[in-house]
Amino acid sequence: MTRPVHYFYPESKFGGFTDLDGSILFFSRIQSLLTPDAEILDAGCGRGAVQDDPVAFRQNLCTLRGKVKHVLGIDVDPCGVEHPYVDEFRLIDDKRWPVESSSRDLVIADYVIEHLAEPGEFFDEVKRVLRPGGYFCFRTSNKWNYVAIGARLIPNRLHGNVVTKVQAKRKSEDTFDTYFRSNTPFKLRREMRNRGFETAIYGYEPNPQYLEFSKVAYWLGTLHQKFAPRMLKASIFGFCRLNEEA
Numbered sequence: 688m689t690r691p692v693h694y695f696y697p698e699s700k701f702g703g704f705t706d707l708d709g710s711i712l713f714f715s716r717i718q719s720l721l722t723p724d725a726e727i728l729d730a731g732c733g734r735g736a737v738q739d740d741p742v743a744f745r746q747n748l749c750t751l752r753g754k755v756k757h758v759l760g761i762d763v764d765p766c767g768v769e770h771p772y773v774d775e776f777r778l779i780d781d782k783r784w785p786v787e788s789s790s791r792d793l794v795i796a797d798y799v800i801e802h803l804a805e806p807g808e809f810f811d812e813v814k815r816v817l818r819p820g821g822y823f824c825f826r827t828s829n830k831w832n833y834v835a836i837g838a839r840l841i842p843n844r845l846h847g848n849v850v851t852k853v854q855a856k857r858k859s860e861d862t863f864d865t866y867f868r869s870n871t872p873f874k875l876r877r878e879m880r881n882r883g884f885e886t887a888i889y890g891y892e893p894n895p896q897y898l899e900f901s902k903v904a905y906w907l908g909t910l911h912q913k914f915a916p917r918m919l920k921a922s923i924f925g926f927c928r929l930n931e932e933a
Contacts, residue, residue, distance in 0.1 A: 690899065691901075691906075692894060692899060694902065695894075695905060695906065695909050699894075702742070702744060703741065703742035703745070704744070705893075707894045707912065708745065708893060709826070710745055711744075711745055711748060712891070712924075713824075713826050716824070716926060717793070717795065718748065718751075718754075720824070721754060721793070722755070723754075723755065724755070724756045725755040725792040725793060726755070726756050726757045726759070726790065726791050726792050727758045727759065727791065727792065727794075727795065728759050728791040728793070728794045728795070729758060729759070729760045729770075729773060729795050730761055730784075730794055730795065730809075731761070731796055731797075731802070732760030732767050732770050732773055732776070733762060733767060734769045734770055735769065735772050737749045737750065737772065738772070750772045751795075752772045752773060752774060758772070758773045758775075759773065759776075759791070760773035760775070760777070761776070761777050761778070761779050761785065761786065762776075762778070763780075765778055782805075782808050782812075784812045784815075784816060786812075786816045787816070788815050788816060789818050789819070790816055791818065791821060792817075792818055792822070793821060793822045793823075793824065794813050794816065794821070794822070794823045795824050795825070796809075796823075796825040796826075797825070798826055799825070800869060800870060800875075801827050801828045801865050801867050802863045802865055803866060803868060803869070804866050805868075806868050806878070807869075807878070810878050810879070814882045814884075814929060817929045818929075819929055819930070819931045820928065820930075821928070822926065822927065822928055822929075823884065823925070823927040824925065824926050824927070826922055826923070826924055826925070827870055827922070827925075828865075828870060828922060828923070829870060829871065829872075829890055829918075829919065829921060829922060829923050831871065832920065832922075833911070833921075835870065870923065871918070871923075872889060872890055872917070872918065872923055875888050875923060875925055879927045882929075883930045883932075884927040884928060884929055884930065885927065885928045885930060886926070886927045887924075887925070887926045887927075888923065888926075888927070889917060890918060890919070890923055891920050891922045891923070892911065892912040892920040892921050892922065893921065894908075894909075894912065895908025895909060895911070895912060895921075
């Protein structure tokens with residue numbers, strides 16, 4: 688039986704990914720910012736779910752260890768110690784991260800911001816640990832997209848069960864409470880600019896992987912991907928640079 692992704696995006700049969708793959712686009716831009724002596728912070732690194740990715744090309748692109756001087760992972764969940772693609776893991780047990788000030792060249796937050804009850808504190812820590820001229824790259828869910836609206840209608844305690852039903856390859860331990868406190872392009876631009884960042888923050892819609900359980904639902908998702916305005920796109924990409932004088 689033809690999978691919806693193969694029907695609507697036939698190029699995915701060659702390599703395992705579509706031309707709209709959000710991970711490939713996001714990490715391609717991150718890779719372009721790297722230097723061999725860079726020190727990277729993966730904020731909210733989790734257990735390293737990328738290790739389960741069946742597409743070797745995408746997995747390698749999302750892996751930074753070995754391409755830079757050092758990759759540090761931090762998380763409030765001790766499962767981060769299992770992450771195979773960080774050089775070091777440190778547990779967050781306070782509002783202040785266990786990371787030295789002005790010690791990192793790039794901070795990554797990949798689908799983390801939607802889980803923050805106090806995003807302002809998170810952004811303050813991003814600024815603190817970055818060197819002047821350093822980069823903050825994030826990807827997060829858009830508060831006004833249909834996926835996020837659905838998530839807000841479902842109690843947090845049920846998210847794991849629902850997500851694993853619509854995404855068979857997603858593990859329940861990779862599902863966390865969501866708050867969406869700063870999850871619009873406007874709010875994120877304001878947060879970053881107020882902290883002295885130059886920004887490129889915008890909505891992006893990848894292929895609708897959440898809807899692959901149904902060809903009809905997937906088709907509707909492709910229509911949304913093509914015609915929805917940027918303010919309603921499923922994801923928000925952010926590429927920010929800390930001003931030298933900040």
